[in-house]
Amino acid sequence: MLHLLKNGFVNFLRSRHWGVHFRRLPMLEQLASTPVDAGISKAMGERLRDAAHAAEPALLQSLNTSRQGLDDVQVQQARAQAGWNSISQDKPMSRSEHLWLCFRTPFNLLLTVLAIVSWMTGDAKATAVIGSMVALATGLRFWQEGRANKAAAGLQAMVSNTAAVLRRTVQDEEARELDAPPSRLSALQAMRELPVRELVPGDIIQLAAGDMVPADCRLLTAKDLFLAQSAMTGESMPVEKFAQLPDAAQHNPVELCNLVFMGTNVVSGAGLAVVLTTGNQSYLGALAGKVSAMDRSPTAFQMGVNKVSWVLIRFMLVMVPLVLLINGLTKGDWTEALLFALSVAVGLTPEMLPMIVTATLAKGAVFLSRKQVIVKHLDAIQNFGAMDVLCTDKTGTLTEDRISVERHLDAWGDVSQPVLDLAYLNSYYQTGLKSLLDVAVLAHAERASLVDAYAKVDEVPFDFVRRRMSVVVRDSAGAGKIITKGAVEEILQVSSSVQAAAGVLDLDAGLRQRIVATAEALNAQGLRVVAVATRDTPAGQSNFGVADEAGLVLCGFLAFVDPPKESAAPALQALARHGVQTKVLTGDNAAVTAKVCQQVGITEQVIVLGGEIEQMDDQRLAQVVEEANIFAKLSPAHKERIVRMLKANGHVVGFMGDGINDAAALRTADIGISVDTAVDVAKEAADIILLDKSLMVLDQGVQEGRRTFANMLKYIKMTASSNFGNVFSVLIASAFIPFLPMLPMQLLVQNLVYDFSQAAIPFDHVDAELLTQPQRWNPADVGRFMLFFGPISSIFDITTFVVMWKVFGANTPERQALFQSGWFVVGLLTQSLIVHMIRTKRIPFIQSRAAWPVGLMTLVVVAIGIYLPMGALAPYFKLVPLPGMYFVFLVTVLLAYMGLTQVMKKWYIRRYDWQ
The missing domain is CATH 3.40.50.1000 (HAD superfamily/HAD-like)
Known part of the structure; x- marks a missing residue:
């Protein structure tokens, strides 16, 4: 049983329970360590290789598409065959699957085994109580996670990734004719930004820097297209992709130069591609089953919970066998001793930890969702x-994110309209990464008529090494020019001259120094400076690359204002x-x-x-x-x-x-x-x-994260110290008392009621001083806290044993019910009070008050604790009414317990601080 608990808890921590189904795809984090051919079938590899080597017309015909894209009818037909473009791992679980996963925790499994044992031994009452504990833990968790999942799904829908897709808007036969005039086709097609999940095989998509590749695709055109595909191949450097057919000797799909895969991203350049496969039929989808079967590496948060939980498990591995041996040897009834030891194991187990963690984190997510x-x-x-x-x-x-062009200047710092004109043509015709700078340039709509006088020839897309980009245009007379804009230093590297009012001057060292000084003066005013350069191009040249960015004439600068x-x-x-x-x-x-x-x-x-x-x-x-x-x-x-x-x-x-x-x-x-x-x-x-545009939400998020952590830590400290104290008391009582200090069923009922009260912890207040510094898991602190505060409750438990034995005469097996009832009430009420003592470093009820849900649950637990032995349900739990003088003793014990805890808490804070 303990082996099940130990292994189950570790597996539980590594499962997707903690992620609550809205985290980034683990495939993208694990594929780098997975063989590139793992999990894909031979048929899939052959299909990808065939698509890569097929001539473009034949490939498009096989996909029932064309360069002009699909129309709505074709899209519906393709979706009926391929489904939505989503991977099964991303799909939410059904309610039945979610309920099973909420139940399948090591704690619930332990309780279920205990319930089966109780049922087999004819103890229907214990079976009912234990079953109630399982139902409570499972139900609360199912409800909390369900709320969190629903809220997360609604929020994530607001930021779903999109793709630029070429779709035809008219569905008549004429529009589908591949030999239709180009002007007719251009009037019938439109580039749309659509959610990635709506893509189907045959869609024509545009790729640009910054895009995630939304499906497995074959490139139709590519211009300086570099992709980061380390998730697929483990390569750290971006890989260049081309539209031409690959070498016939290449067989590994990932290495084929004209294929791009879902989950990779475009670093620089641009391209046009046709979608081959989507969703589970994609390369990434095929790997999903294999990768999702792997254990995901635990996060720092999971590792912290894991370490803290191991502290509790180690105590359990020591204490439970001792309880079994002592009771078995002293009482002689090994069956009853086993049941009691299992009950103690349940008492040491933080059954509500998964629910408390989920509830506190979900509450934090809801709080942040209100902050957008x-x-x-x-x-x-x-x-x-x-x-x-x-x-x-x-x-x-x-x-x-509202950059505007503040100035357009020549190299000497004077206003220059030609510089803005050149920049406008550059920004208008580029198809790569459209930055905010381009948006600001294109906002000068009065320059839009310029584009009518030029036609685009080619472009050299931006990348973060060159820090510049170029377009090549040709006017109606056939004269061509390359227009380059980028960072000042990088433009100067490829410029050999500078435009002046009197003509073009060679760019010597003196001029370079003056130009740099002009740019630095603008920078010192908080303006972001981009340089613009140009030169004429040969009439017959139609293909251009980075090597053509040379011998340029520096024309001037654009200065952008980007207010904080x-x-x-x-x-x-x-x-x-x-x-x-x-x-x-x-x-x-x-x-x-x-x-x-x-x-x-x-x-x-x-x-x-x-x-x-x-x-x-x-x-x-x-x-x-x-x-x-x-x-x-x-x-x-x-x-x-x-x-x-x-x-x-x-x-x-x-x-x-x-x-x-x-x-x-x-x-x-x-x-x-x-x-x-x-x-x-x-x-x-x-x-x-x-x-939201406001950054104040960052500080609010930090505080909410610390509030969440503080409430989780409260539960762990409360449960660990209280349960350890109870078990320590059990060991002492078992050694000297001729009967069980509390029946297994009574111990379980006490644990059930206490755990029920802990459901309010996520809604508790947190003292302001706990929000001022970063909070981290500290397993050593939890263990020290448990050893320090647990025995305090044992002092009053032993006092209760003595009083019940000596004063109230509960000192024979025939009067054990009175002894057990007395300790039941003391144990439950001290556990409830410890919540208020440990939830704050301040003086409880005076300097720091718990939130009303916590206070209400405490009152409910106190009422239940007193009612059970005194009310009509007492016989069902083998409890008996307590004499009036007992309650005088009870009040005294509770006040003394609170006072000693407060004194020891101050000493503990001086020595170890309070997390």
Whole structure:
């Protein structure tokens, strides 16, 4: 039985119970360690290889589609065959499955075995009581998790990922003709943003930087398309994909250059693809069954609960065999001794722990949902409270997401309309990552007529290494030009001359220094600067790449204003008051970052640049991340490395970001925070998503996480100390009393009533001082607390034994019912009072009052405890009425117990503090 409890609890902690079905896909976290061909059938591999090697017309015909996409009728037909584009692991469980999982805990299994034993021995009353305990624990958990799941489903629907899909809007036969005139087809098709789950095989989708690949697809076109597919292959570097047919010798589907897979994400570039398979028929879906069968690595939260629970299990492994041996040897009835030992095991088992944890976390999720915060999995709430370092991106997180063009200047700092015109053409024709800067440029609608004079030829998409992007256009006369915009330093690297009023000048060292000084002066004003350059292109050239970004003529700058959020400064101040450091990690330059940080209240600045980080080993970086609070000019790899170093230094790290360059850091952090306007890959990587623009919700979330943790810890401390004290008393009584100090059924009833009262703990108040510092699991503290406060109750239990034996004459087997009734009431009422004593470091009832649900449940338990031996139900539980003088003794014991506990609590706080 104990072996079942020990192994079952560990497995239980590793199960998906704690996740409550709204966490990121574990497949994406585990696939890197899974063989790339694991779990997929030979037929699936052949289908993917055939699709990769098929000629485009034949492939599109086999999928009943065309380059112009599907119409509504075709979509319905495809969905009837393929279903919705979702993986079975993401689907919510049925009510019956959920009920079974709520029941299938080691605690409930232990109680069920005990109920069966009681039924087989003819003890119907014990069977009923134990069955009630199982029903209560299972029912409460089922109800709480059901509410949490329902709330989570509604919230997550608000931030579902979407895909750009080409769909035809007219369904007549003419529209379906592949030889229809291009003008006719373009009038009948439209690019739509649709939820990913609505995709079907045959859909034509557009991919751009920041997109999650929504299904397994074959590329039709690709331009500098790089994908991060480490989840599939374990490769740390992005892989370039092409539209051309792969080498016939290639057989591994993941290595085929023109296939992209669900769950990977686009790092840079753009492409057009046709959907091959969706949902469970995809490569990722095929792996879901194998990967979901694996044990998911426990999170920091789960590991904390696991360690604390092992403390309780170790005590149980010692105490229960002792109870069995002592009672078996002294009483001679080994069957009754076994039942009593099992009852003691139940008494030491925190049956309500799963429900309390779920209820407290769900309450936190509901609180945050009212603040427009989506919690993707419940564990994140406790991590929120444990966070002591918040790393945040700058743009779109500390600043508003309404960037505007403040100035358009030539290289000398004078207003220049041609610079804005070139930037407008660049932003309009690019199909890659549309940043807020592009949105700001395109807001100048008065320049829209420019596009009528030009046609797009090609583009070189943005990436985070070059930090620039280019488009190539041609005018009506056939003259072409490449237009490049990007970070000033990167544009200067590929420029050889500069546009001046008198003509084009060679870009010598003096001019470079002057141009950099102009840009730095704008940065110092808090403006973000982007450089624009151009040059003519040969008439016959139609394909362009990174190598063509050379010999450019620098035309000037765009200066963008990106004001900080009004809530940023007070939010960071509030976090600092609650023990959370803020560190800014950005790809922007140091001058702009320093200005924005000063505006949000970060006045003491230690700045480190990405180039400096490149030169540091891990040992040096581990020291630097503690000293610096601003990191600028960072690549995505830099951000991830900084977060990893902070975690290695023992911090619980949160990361807030909204861009594709933040995804790696979001996944690495203990808690990833993003916003609903973030790119798909950032939202997928995040644990928490903010729907509100205000950052004050961060501090509120931290406090709610700490409140949640404090209430969970209350239950564990209360239960551990109280139950340990009771079992310690049982050991003493069993050694000296010729009968059982309490019958197994009575012990179970007492445990049932006490556990019922604990259902109110998630709604209790938390003292303000417990919210000022990060809270973490400390198993050693729980064990010390149990050993320190448990024996206090044993002092009064032993006093009760003596009084019942000497004063009330309950000293023979014939009068054992009176002895058992007396201890039953004392034990239940002291357990109820310990709730109020241990829930706060202050003086209970005077300096700190429990929430009304906790107070009400205490009164209910007291009433039940007194009624059971005195009322009509007493014979059913083998209890007897207690004499009037007993209640004088009871009041004295309770007051003395509270007074001694308060005195010892003050001594404990002085020596060990109070978590």
